Amino acid sequence: MTANNDDTDKRWYGRRQGKPLRATRRRLLEELLPKIRIDPQPDQIPPDLSRLFASPVREVWLEIGFGGGEHLAAQAEKNPDIGFIGCEPFINGVASLLKHIEEKSLTNIRVYDDDVRHLLSLMADQSFGRIYILFPDPWPKTPHHRRRIVKQETLVDYARLLKDGGELRFASDHQGYVTWALWHLLQNPDLHWLARSPRDWRVAPDDWEETRYEMKAKARGDLPVYLPFQRIARKG
Ligand SMILES: C[S@@+](CC[C@H](N)C(=O)[O-])C[C@H]1O[C@@H](n2cnc3c(N)ncnc32)[C@H](O)[C@@H]1O
Numbered sequence: 001m002t003a004n005n006d007d008t009d010k011r012w013y014g015r016r017q018g019k020p021l022r023a024t025r026r027r028l029l030e031e032l033l034p035k036i037r038i039d040p041q042p043d044q045i046p047p048d049l050s051r052l053f054a055s056p057v058r059e060v061w062l063e064i065g066f067g068g069g070e071h072l073a074a075q076a077e078k079n080p081d082i083g084f085i086g087c088e089p090f091i092n093g094v095a096s097l098l099k100h101i102e103e104k105s106l107t108n109i110r111v112y113d114d115d116v117r118h119l120l121s122l123m124a125d126q127s128f129g130r131i132y133i134l135f136p137d138p139w140p141k142t143p144h145h146r147r148r149i150v151k152q153e154t155l156v157d158y159a160r161l162l163k164d165g166g167e168l169r170f171a172s173d174h175q176g177y178v179t180w181a182l183w184h185l186l187q188n189p190d191l192h193w194l195a196r197s198p199r200d201w202r203v204a205p206d207d208w209e210e211t212r213y214e215m216k217a218k219a220r221g222d223l224p225v226y227l228p229f230q231r232i233a234r235k236g
Contacts, residue, residue, distance in 0.1 A: 062128050164234055
């Protein structure tokens with residue numbers, strides 16, 4: 001089953017819009033977004049996602065819930081040979097990413113300004129070299145746990161979408177979600193935890209770029225936990 005079919009609870013994210021947008025950001029939504037937006041129609045998603053990018057890319061990486069897009073823009077700037085797909089339904093966050101894209105003249109980002117679930121089943125197996133899920137909404141109340149973006153059904157999709165040896169990078173400062181995510185990740189037979197010592201979940205990987213939520217968590221004194229998992233090679 002793909003996560004797309006799990007629609008018993010429609011809401012997986014919080015607000016769609018926050019405070020009114022300034023003119024520059026409204027212009028970016030009107031002019032830049034249509035140029036780089038992904039259309040979630042089956043005939044618009046090529047089996048090889050690298051074809052979504054104007055310049056050749058050696059691999060495609062996905063960020064789910066990019067917030068203000070600081071991490072996504074920084075990774076895209078650092079890795080010009082990678083194509084990035086970012087999904088985020090919060091429109092102020094999308095506008096913030098567009099501002100980074102314009103300021104840094106980035107050409108290797110495509111955006112889906114809505115719920116990642118609409119895309120998951122449309123994308124071919126082994127589409128991504130890396131999937132980032134950074135500081136996702138924790139949905140702390142038990143009846144809301146099924147809204148969490150990491151759970152059994154979605155992990156089946158993420159593992160299917162990762163190439164052999166590809167990485168799923170999860171991070172959170174919410175201890176309840178960390179425990180939940182680790183339990184579910186360890187249950188998935190196609191994913192392998194890369195940690196070799198406690199340092200590996202306490203310290204961000206070397207090529208890390210701090211996210212806005214991560215900065216806020218650290219400022220509050222909450223310790224982020226980093227859980228890198230690798231896609232186990234398919235047999236045959
Ligand atoms: C707590 S914020 C973290 C943002 C960012 N990753 C950071 O660390 O600064 C979680 C984000 O995930 C987004 N989100 C939640 N559910 C989503 C979904 N189904 N598809 C895509 N994004 C989602 C929310 O809109 C929100 O911006």
